[in-house]
Amino acid sequence: MTTPLPKGRSRWITNPSTIAAPLGVLIGVSYVASTLSLPEGTGRWYAGLIVAVVIVFNVSADLWEQTRLKTIRGLGDGTIAPSPATLEQAAREASQAATTTFFLALGAFVVGSGVIAALWYAIAHPPLIVAVRIGLVGLLVGPITAVMANLLVLPRARRVLHELAAAGLSPDALARAVPVQYALRRRLVLYAAVAVLTPMMLVADASLARSNEIFEKVRAQPDVASARAVMEAQKAEGFGALSGLGVVTVFMVVLCGWLSGSVLGDPLNKLGQETERLAKGRYERGRLVVAENEIWAAATAMTAMEAHLLDAVGGAKEASRGIRDAAVELVENGTQQEQGAAEQSAALMATTATTEELARSARQISANAQRVSEIARGTLAAAQGGKASAESFTSAMGEVRGGNQAIADSVVKLNKRVQQVGRIIEFIDGIADKSDLLALNAELEGHKAGDVGQGFGLVAAEMRRLAENVMTSTREIARLIEDIRDATNAAVMATEAGVKATDSGAALAAKVSNSLGDIVEFANLSADAMQSISLATVQQQAGSDQLVAAMEDINRSTRKNVESAKEMASTQTALVTLSKELEEVVDTFGGRS
Amino acid sequence: MASVDGVVLCVVSGARLAVSADQVDAIATAEGPVWDAGVAFGATSDPAGRALQCLGRLIRFDSIDVVATVGLPVLPVPAALVNTAHGALTGFVELSGTLWPLVALDRLLGFLEARSR
Numbered sequence: 001m002t003t004p005l006p007k008g009r010s011r012w013i014t015n016p017s018t019i020a021a022p023l024g025v026l027i028g029v030s031y032v033a034s035t036l037s038l039p040e041g042t043g044r045w046y047a048g049l050i051v052a053v054v055i056v057f058n059v060s061a062d063l064w065e066q067t068r069l070k071t072i073r074g075l076g077d078g079t080i081a082p083s084p085a086t087l088e089q090a091a092r093e094a095s096q097a098a099t100t101t102f103f104l105a106l107g108a109f110v111v112g113s114g115v116i117a118a119l120w121y122a123i124a125h126p127p128l129i130v131a132v133r134i135g136l137v138g139l140l141v142g143p144i145t146a147v148m149a150n151l152l153v154l155p156r157a158r159r160v161l162h163e164l165a166a167a168g169l170s171p172d173a174l175a176r177a178v179p180v181q182y183a184l185r186r187r188l189v190l191y192a193a194v195a196v197l198t199p200m201m202l203v204a205d206a207s208l209a210r211s212n213e214i215f216e217k218v219r220a221q222p223d224v225a226s227a228r229a230v231m232e233a234q235k236a237e238g239f240g241a242l243s244g245l246g247v248v249t250v251f252m253v254v255l256c257g258w259l260s261g262s263v264l265g266d267p268l269n270k271l272g273q274e275t276e277r278l279a280k281g282r283y284e285r286g287r288l289v290v291a292e293n294e295i296w297a298a299a300t301a302m303t304a305m306e307a308h309l310l311d312a313v314g315g316a317k318e319a320s321r322g323i324r325d326a327a328v329e330l331v332e333n334g335t336q337q338e339q340g341a342a343e344q345s346a347a348l349m350a351t352t353a354t355t356e357e358l359a360r361s362a363r364q365i366s367a368n369a370q371r372v373s374e375i376a377r378g379t380l381a382a383a384q385g386g387k388a389s390a391e392s393f394t395s396a397m398g399e400v401r402g403g404n405q406a407i408a409d410s411v412v413k414l415n416k417r418v419q420q421v422g423r424i425i426e427f428i429d430g431i432a433d434k435s436d437l438l439a440l441n442a443e444l445e446g447h448k449a450g451d452v453g454q455g456f457g458l459v460a461a462e463m464r465r466l467a468e469n470v471m472t473s474t475r476e477i478a479r480l481i482e483d484i485r486d487a488t489n490a491a492v493m494a495t496e497a498g499v500k501a502t503d504s505g506a507a508l509a510a511k512v513s514n515s516l517g518d519i520v521e522f523a524n525l526s527a528d529a530m531q532s533i534s535l536a537t538v539q540q541q542a543g544s545d546q547l548v549a550a551m552e553d554i555n556r557s558t559r560k561n562v563e564s565a566k567e568m569a570s571t572q573t574a575l576v577t578l579s580k581e582l583e584e585v586v587d588t589f590g591g592r593s
Numbered sequence: 594m595a596s597v598d599g600v601v602l603c604v605v606s607g608a609r610l611a612v613s614a615d616q617v618d619a620i621a622t623a624e625g626p627v628w629d630a631g632v633a634f635g636a637t638s639d640p641a642g643r644a645l646q647c648l649g650r651l652i653r654f655d656s657i658d659v660v661a662t663v664g665l666p667v668l669p670v671p672a673a674l675v676n677t678a679h680g681a682l683t684g685f686v687e688l689s690g691t692l693w694p695l696v697a698l699d700r701l702l703g704f705l706e707a708r709s710r
Contacts, residue, residue: 437643440620443659447599447614457661 002168005090007076009160010069013094014062016152017101021061024109024145025054027252028137030245031202035209036133042124046134049116049123057108068100069093072160075167087169091177094160095292098153105146113138140205144198144252147191151259155266158290171288171307175300184293191260199249206245267291271299278302281588283310316586324579331572338565345558352551359544366537373530380523387516394509401502408495415488422481425474432470439464596664600686601645602693603654606636611686611693614659618646623653628705630654633678647698652705660688667695679704 029050032038038046066073071090074080117135120126165174214234221227270289277284283306289299439460446457599614610630623644630652631638644651667684674682681700686693 437620437622440643440657440659443661444599444601444614444617444620447659447661450598454661461659461661 003166010073017149020149028141045124095178102150109138109142161290180297320583327576334569341562341565362541362544369534376527383519390513397506404498411491429474435467595667605630616698627651627653
């Protein structure tokens with residue numbers, strides 16, 4: 001954000017010289033009036049020449065000054081575009097304005113008084129000594145007037161320089177435009193000399209001139225009384241002009257002192273404020289205290305130092321942010337590492353416990369393998385015994401099968417005989433049934449025949465009872481035969497079942513025998529395998545014990561790692577805190593960059 | 594009172610029937626075409642039973658017995674039962690304290706034939 005240079009700044013800078021010049025003229029006129037007696041009829045020419053010369057020289061000096069400030073005027077009027085080059089040129093003009101005013105004022109008074117004296121001498125023909133004294137008035141009044149103009153222009157020139165900086169002039173360009181001149185001592189000597197010597201010479205010259213005038217008047221008196229009267233009259237007469245000159249001189253001296261003090265004190269005061277700001281860490285880029293000579297050198301050096309400090313603080317800020325970010329990341333990584341180490345420790349603890357359990361299991365397995373090996377050997381012996389028993393059982397089952405088969409054959413034969421008997425009985429029953437039927441018919445016929453057939457009927461009835469008895473017997477026999485057939489069928493079935501059972505038993509016995517043979521073989525293999533397993537488990541037990549010892553070592557190392565990770569996390573947290581504190585400290589120097 | 598000499602006692606489906614021996618041609622096995630006397634009682638007679646031959650036809654009963662009696666009194670049929678079984682019931686005879694209905698075998702055949710239609 002830039003602010004354009006206000007309009008009319010070239011004239012505003014040089015206005016004080018227009019004020020200082022009449023004051024110098026007033027002092028000169030008062031000096032002439034109090035020290036010189038102008039010849040009769042020349043005063044009018046003298047006054048007219050003063051007015052004319054003052055106007056001509058004032059206008060000429062003003063024109064001269066304005067030509068020296070044309071860039072400032074153009075920037076204010078807008079006829080010159082603000083650019084680094086034009087702004088730098090304007091700064092150069094502003095920095096030289098006070099010096100220009102000083103020399104213009106000094107030259108105008110010296111030359112102007114000389115011109116007035118020469119013209120006045122040529123026109124009015126005053127005494128030469130009077131004209132020469134008037135010509136030398138400029139040497140007495142010019143320096144103090146020039147110093148006063150210089151001191152009045154300097155603050156305004158500084159103000160314009162500040163405005164040029166606000167318009168975009170960089171401090172580096174300003175430093176280039178306003179070269180450092182180590183002339184403070186010389187300038188202070190000049191101020192002191194002008195402020196002291198000018199009034200002293202004015203007052204001394206005025207007093208000497210007044211004394212000569214009184215002395216001449218007293219010497220011209222004929223007697224002492226009249227001379228004393230003249231002296232008394234001159235006391236009251238000359239006091240007014242001398243006192244006026246003294247007052248004006250004192251005013252100018254005081255003014256010069258005040259202005260020189262301000263010119264030197266203001267930048268020093270500002271430098272003090274800037275130094276205090278820097279001491280508080282409120283750095284700000286582009287701040288500049290405009291001054292001259294050694295103070296200007298100190299101000300530019302302070303500005304450069306502040307710029308360097310801001311760069312350094314910026315770098316420190318970036319570095320502290322980087323340190324903080326790195327520390328935060330380090331803390332996160334440390335936390336993850338700590339968690340990972342803790343998880344690893346827990347996993348190792350679990351693995352250690354598992355390994356110990358594995359070792360115990362290995363010892364248990366070894367012991368069990370030993371027992372199983374013994375059992376396998378017992379199993380082998382038992383299986384061998386079982387195989388022999390199964391073979392004996394198979395043989396016995398064969399014998400039982402043979403007996404059952406014989407029984408079955410006998411029962412089948414018996415059943416066949418019983419069936420033959422049954423058929424005979426059925427035949428007899430059929431005969432008896434037919435006999436019964438015949439007897440019934442015979443009896444019926446006997447009854448039909450009446451008395452003749454009674455005997456026949458009785459015989460028939462007897463035959464019928466016999467037939468019925470036979471039939472009853474045959475039915476009893478048939479029932480018995482049926483029972484026998486059922487029994488023999490059951491016996492056949494039982495014997496067949498027995499045969500089948502013995503066959504199954506024999507088959508099973510054979511299978512058992514084969515299985516026992518396999519068992520014997522497997523038991524033999526198992527015994528060998530268990531022996532190998534037993535040996536392997538003994539070796540495994542030894543390996544598990546070594547593994548347990550190794551896991552305990554790893555566990556101890558992991559616990560140390562966890563403790564290291566915790567310590568690292570604590571250190572990293574402290575590092576984060578320190579980085580934050582560093583950032584806060586650096587931020588206190590941040591200000592505006 | 595009427596009497597009868599010689600009766601054939603028949604049992605079919607638990608029912609008792611008495612037939613005069615004069616009406617029976619012969620006693621035969623129940624083989625071939627026979628009339629089932631059990632039909633008269635809503636039942637079926639034993640296929641292994643015996644049959645009475647009358648007028649060339651056979652009537653099958655569960656069991657048949659011949660009783661030699663002389664002058665066995667025949668009790669009259671009540672008027673309400675005269676037309677029973679096409680008038681086959683001709684009276685009652687008492688044997689050993691048991692009352693047996695006496696039927697005419699030819700009428701019983703007619704009844705069985707009518708029932709079979």
